[in-house]
Amino acid sequence: MRAPVALPLALALAAGGCALRSDVTRVERQLAAQQREMVRADSVRASNLASLARLVQGLLDSLAVQQDALTRLRGDLRVELYNIQQQLVAIQELTGQSQQRLSELRGQLEQRSVQFAAPTDPAPPAGAGAAPATAGTPPPSAPAGAAPPSAAAAPGNAPPGAAAPPAPTGAVGPPVSPEPTADQLMELALQQLRRGSPGTARIAFTEFLRRFPSHARVADAEFFTGEAWAAEQRADSAATAYRRVAERYPSSPRAASSLYKLGVQAVAAGRRDEARTYFNRVVTGYPGSEEAALARDQLRSLAPGR
Amino acid sequence: MVRGAWDVARVALVALLAWPSVVGAQDTVRVESGVRIGITYTPGSRPGIAVVAPAAAVFDSVRAMVARDLDYSDRFEVVERLPDTAALRLGAVRAATYVVMVDTAGTGASAVALRLIEVATNRSLMRRQLPLQAVGTTAWRGAVHAASDEIVRAAMGTPGIAATSLLFVQGGRLMRIDADGANGTVVRSAGRPALSPAWSPDGRWIAYTAFVRSGQPIVLQELATGRRAVVPTTEYGLNITPEFSPDGRRLAFAHGTEAGTDVYVYDVERGCCVQRLTAGRFSDNLSPTWSPDGQRLAFISSRARSPQLYVMAADGTGQEVLGRFDFGATGPTAGPAWSPDGQAIAFQRDVDGTPQVFVLDLATRAVRQITGSGRNEDPTWAPDGRHLAFASTRGGARDLWVVDLETGRLRQLTSGGGARLPAWSPRLSLSEEHRE
Amino acid sequence: MTLTWLHDRFSSARWRLGPCTLAPWLLGVCTLVLVGCGGNPPPATPPAPLATDSLRAQQVADSVAAAARRDSVLAAARRDSAVARSRADSIVRAERERARADSVRAEVLRDAAEGTAPDSVPSGLDAARAAALARPIHFDLDRADLTAEATPLLDEKLAILRANPWLEIQIEGHCDERGPDEYNLALGNRRAAAAKRYLVEHGVAEVRIAIISYGEERPVDPEHTEDAWAKNRRAEFVVTRGGR
Numbered sequence: 001m002r003a004p005v006a007l008p009l010a011l012a013l014a015a016g017g018c019a020l021r022s023d024v025t026r027v028e029r030q031l032a033a034q035q036r037e038m039v040r041a042d043s044v045r046a047s048n049l050a051s052l053a054r055l056v057q058g059l060l061d062s063l064a065v066q067q068d069a070l071t072r073l074r075g076d077l078r079v080e081l082y083n084i085q086q087q088l089v090a091i092q093e094l095t096g097q098s099q100q101r102l103s104e105l106r107g108q109l110e111q112r113s114v115q116f117a118a119p120t121d122p123a124p125p126a127g128a129g130a131a132p133a134t135a136g137t138p139p140p141s142a143p144a145g146a147a148p149p150s151a152a153a154a155p156g157n158a159p160p161g162a163a164a165p166p167a168p169t170g171a172v173g174p175p176v177s178p179e180p181t182a183d184q185l186m187e188l189a190l191q192q193l194r195r196g197s198p199g200t201a202r203i204a205f206t207e208f209l210r211r212f213p214s215h216a217r218v219a220d221a222e223f224f225t226g227e228a229w230a231a232e233q234r235a236d237s238a239a240t241a242y243r244r245v246a247e248r249y250p251s252s253p254r255a256a257s258s259l260y261k262l263g264v265q266a267v268a269a270g271r272r273d274e275a276r277t278y279f280n281r282v283v284t285g286y287p288g289s290e291e292a293a294l295a296r297d298q299l300r301s302l303a304p305g306r
Numbered sequence: 307m308v309r310g311a312w313d314v315a316r317v318a319l320v321a322l323l324a325w326p327s328v329v330g331a332q333d334t335v336r337v338e339s340g341v342r343i344g345i346t347y348t349p350g351s352r353p354g355i356a357v358v359a360p361a362a363a364v365f366d367s368v369r370a371m372v373a374r375d376l377d378y379s380d381r382f383e384v385v386e387r388l389p390d391t392a393a394l395r396l397g398a399v400r401a402a403t404y405v406v407m408v409d410t411a412g413t414g415a416s417a418v419a420l421r422l423i424e425v426a427t428n429r430s431l432m433r434r435q436l437p438l439q440a441v442g443t444t445a446w447r448g449a450v451h452a453a454s455d456e457i458v459r460a461a462m463g464t465p466g467i468a469a470t471s472l473l474f475v476q477g478g479r480l481m482r483i484d485a486d487g488a489n490g491t492v493v494r495s496a497g498r499p500a501l502s503p504a505w506s507p508d509g510r511w512i513a514y515t516a517f518v519r520s521g522q523p524i525v526l527q528e529l530a531t532g533r534r535a536v537v538p539t540t541e542y543g544l545n546i547t548p549e550f551s552p553d554g555r556r557l558a559f560a561h562g563t564e565a566g567t568d569v570y571v572y573d574v575e576r577g578c579c580v581q582r583l584t585a586g587r588f589s590d591n592l593s594p595t596w597s598p599d600g601q602r603l604a605f606i607s608s609r610a611r612s613p614q615l616y617v618m619a620a621d622g623t624g625q626e627v628l629g630r631f632d633f634g635a636t637g638p639t640a641g642p643a644w645s646p647d648g649q650a651i652a653f654q655r656d657v658d659g660t661p662q663v664f665v666l667d668l669a670t671r672a673v674r675q676i677t678g679s680g681r682n683e684d685p686t687w688a689p690d691g692r693h694l695a696f697a698s699t700r701g702g703a704r705d706l707w708v709v710d711l712e713t714g715r716l717r718q719l720t721s722g723g724g725a726r727l728p729a730w731s732p733r734l735s736l737s738e739e740h741r742e
Numbered sequence: 743m744t745l746t747w748l749h750d751r752f753s754s755a756r757w758r759l760g761p762c763t764l765a766p767w768l769l770g771v772c773t774l775v776l777v778g779c780g781g782n783p784p785p786a787t788p789p790a791p792l793a794t795d796s797l798r799a800q801q802v803a804d805s806v807a808a809a810a811r812r813d814s815v816l817a818a819a820r821r822d823s824a825v826a827r828s829r830a831d832s833i834v835r836a837e838r839e840r841a842r843a844d845s846v847r848a849e850v851l852r853d854a855a856e857g858t859a860p861d862s863v864p865s866g867l868d869a870a871r872a873a874a875l876a877r878p879i880h881f882d883l884d885r886a887d888l889t890a891e892a893t894p895l896l897d898e899k900l901a902i903l904r905a906n907p908w909l910e911i912q913i914e915g916h917c918d919e920r921g922p923d924e925y926n927l928a929l930g931n932r933r934a935a936a937a938k939r940y941l942v943e944h945g946v947a948e949v950r951i952a953i954i955s956y957g958e959e960r961p962v963d964p965e966h967t968e969d970a971w972a973k974n975r976r977a978e979f980v981v982t983r984g985g986r
Contacts, residue, residue: 075944078939083887089587093610094610097627100627253624254624257623261621293582521846522955536847541847542843544927560924562927562928564938565935566928567931593925638884640925683922683923
């Protein structure tokens with residue numbers, strides 16, 4: 001068994017030995033060539049890599065510079081944005097006040113035209129006639145209406161200033177009839193509320209709502225009815241009034257106040273979930289209002305885990 | 307039944323409508339809380355009053371104090387230099403409607419008696435005894451002042467303001483002075499200034515901003531003991547202009563952060579629950595002042611750039627500008643103080659760059675300028691609702707002055723300069739602390 | 743031999759680009775080896791230009807991938823550190839605030855009269871930088887917004903604060919004597935806040951800057967002139983934590 005195996009092996013070795021010498025040198029040459037080739041490729045690669053690394057480094061550096069510039073820009077923008085927001089809030093506030101002032105002036109103008117139309121004959125002094133005639137054209141009549149209050153508010157002329165204010169109200173005063181104007185009735189009711197007579201105030205507000213159901217200040221009347229109830233420690237009745245304001249006059253600024261007050265009432269009564277609902281309604285429905293900011297504070301302190 | 311109720315309501319309304327026009331017509335009529343119906347004050351016809359005392363040092367000092375208190379109440383014409391009691395027959399003092407007799411109480415020298423006599427009827431309207439043991443002390447002075455106030459009440463229906471003091475700031479120190487300008491004391495003198503003093507309605511506590519090394523907290527201090535406490539959350543940031551609510555249960559103050567300054571309210575009674583009332587949104591909201599019913603707060607806000615007077619409900623709702631202002635024309639406004647009768651708010655406003663004191667009538671919204679000479683700042687109401695104290699440079703240096711709004715009479719309260727931020731106390735009862 | 747070479751490549755790659763790039767390099771090297779020993783009968787001729795090109799393309803692709811990876815790793819690291827920093831900041835802030843509150847209460851209780859003690863501590867900066875940091879900025883009348891002259895001054899401080907992250911400062915807002923005392927305190931507060939906002943928005947950690955207002959209580963010039971007022975309407979910068 002051994003001889004047949006060993007024979008081909010010996011033959012193969014002999015043949016191999018013949019092949020070996022020439023082949024080995026060939027393989028060695030090939031290997032050497034390969035090695036040279038590899039070394040060459042290697043150095044190419046190394047230089048490529050080095051240049052790439054430099055490239056990446058440069059990119060990163062410029063990125064860092066850019067990032068710095070960006071940080072700076074972002075900072076500048078934020079500071080600028082803050083200033084703009086600040087101005088915007090001031091402008092909003094002033095707009096609101098101008099509107100309030102305009103409606104006041106309009107009310108005064110209406111009052112005056114009513115006064116002049118009723119008692120005086122068709123040929124009044126020129127100045128007096130101008131007011132009702134120009135009711136539709138604000139520019140000439142607005143200064144006429146604005147003059148007395150600003151003169152009264154103007155500092156420095158204390159004696160005339162002190163005498164001036166009763167004039168407009170005094171002019172309205174004498175012909176007081178059993179039929180007061182809406183604004184008179186409202187002012188009167190508010191005075192009663194602030195004087196500590198909520199019961200009387202409430203009657204006056206009810207009277208206001210009965211007489212002037214479509215007046216611009218009905219929301220005020222409903223709201224202050226609630227305030228009057230609250231002053232009498234009647235939380236439930238107050239809540240009913242506040243809810244009515246929120247439902248019927250959602251576009252009135254009193255709606256946000258009413259919802260907020262309902263929320264505060266609910267907190268005081270320990271109904272935290274209900275309070276959260278009210279505060280959320282203020283925040284989502286009237287996000288720009290003062291009440292929304294206060295409601296956010298309240299929601300934070302109502303947050304679970306506190 | 308319902309109809310009947312309505313009729314009653316309408317009658318009430320008509321009466322109410324007629325009423326303010328009466329008030330409005332007469333600028334000088336001012337309804338004060340606690341005033342008896344029927345007693346109205348007519349300017350220029352102040353009743354004469356004489357104070358007479360036997361010629362002894364004790365009596366004379368009492369006489370001088372009472373006479374001055376009555377004079378400073380601005381409700382009487384004090385008749386000076388009368389003959390002494392021995393020569394006095396009541397019929398001889400024609401100039402006086404009232405006479406105050408200072409005398410021994412009859413039981414020896416242990417007490418001083420004060421009697422108010424109406425000359426026309428020779429009727430005694432009031433009598434009060436002062437124990438003599440501690441003449442000259444603060445307690446003694448307080449007792450005499452309180453007696454003066456009682457005399458005013460007996461004659462005029464409303465007590466005077468002699469038994470009150472003012473807190474103010476001078477050179478960073480918190481000072482206290484009696485309403486007659488005497489008895490100045492230092493309440494707090496630390497190396498750093500204290501500002502914005504305020505009284506609790508019972509006169510026992512004060513609140514102020516203390517500048518300390520690491521902050522500007524609001525400090526509550528008991529006057530009698532000097533006990534101090536820091537209002538929670540005011541350890542941080544800027545904290546100024548504290549003001550007790552009229553019931554003494556709450557303290558409103560301004561708290562400044564990096565986002566602006568806002569009005570907050572602290573529950574003094576429960577010692578907790580600091581709540582924000584304004585949402586600054588880039589503006590400053592400060593100097594809250596309570597309406598006497600505690601339902602509303604007036605405050606200063608710079609939300610429309612120029613600081614102006616605003617009002618809100620005590621829960622922070624319904625914020626609106628109070629009193630007209632013309633953007634760019636009306637000067638910056640500061641330091642509001644709601645009058646004790648609730649009808650008016652005093653404040654300071656710049657006129658040509660100089661602050662002057664104004665009073666806003668809440669019913670008519672009319673604004674009246676009170677001062678015109680020098681810089682006039684920080685008005686504070688006396689508890690009678692007719693006197694205002696303020697800091698003024700009319701005499702050269704900045705000192706405190708008192709004006710009577712009804713007669714326009716002015717008097718200087720402090721001297722030495724540098725006085726500011728006065729806060730007039732409520733009427734101080736005798737059971738209040740006895741400081742030395 | 744190949745192994746040594748691999749090892750060299752390996753460590754040089756590591757040295758050059760950091761540990762995060764090991765895996766792609768390893769992958770790349772393996773590919774190279776495969777490509778290099780690609781032909782079953784090893785070609786007697788030098789490798790074709792095509793092969794070198796593809797090799798280079800591969801390298802570029804690899805390095806780009808590596809750079810991208812490196813960037814994303816860096817971004818993640820930055821994000822993590824930002825989160826960690828803000829968490830650390832809020833802890834630091836809470837501690838600072840507690841300490842401040844305690845000291846405020848303590849000072850009120852003993853009614854501390856040590857008012858003249860200096861607020862500042864040595865900054866550890868050289869004189870020029872310390873002066874630049876301390877230089878006050880000024881404001882217009884009744885305004886708290888930064889003027890055109892103020893921003894370059896703040897930029898100087900910004901550079902110093904960013905270069906010296908251990909520094910902490912307090913910004914003090916001041917006003918001139920005109921205007922109501924209490925309103926001026928609020929105004930001074932807004933002035934200090936405006937300066938702080940500028941620095942924080944430009945990258946200084948919020949906890950490093952405290953603000954305080956002195957209103958008109960601490961004028962630098964007590965005169966009653968326009969000049970004095972202009973000098974007094976200012977924000978000052980005081981080092982509260984310095985040294986290294």
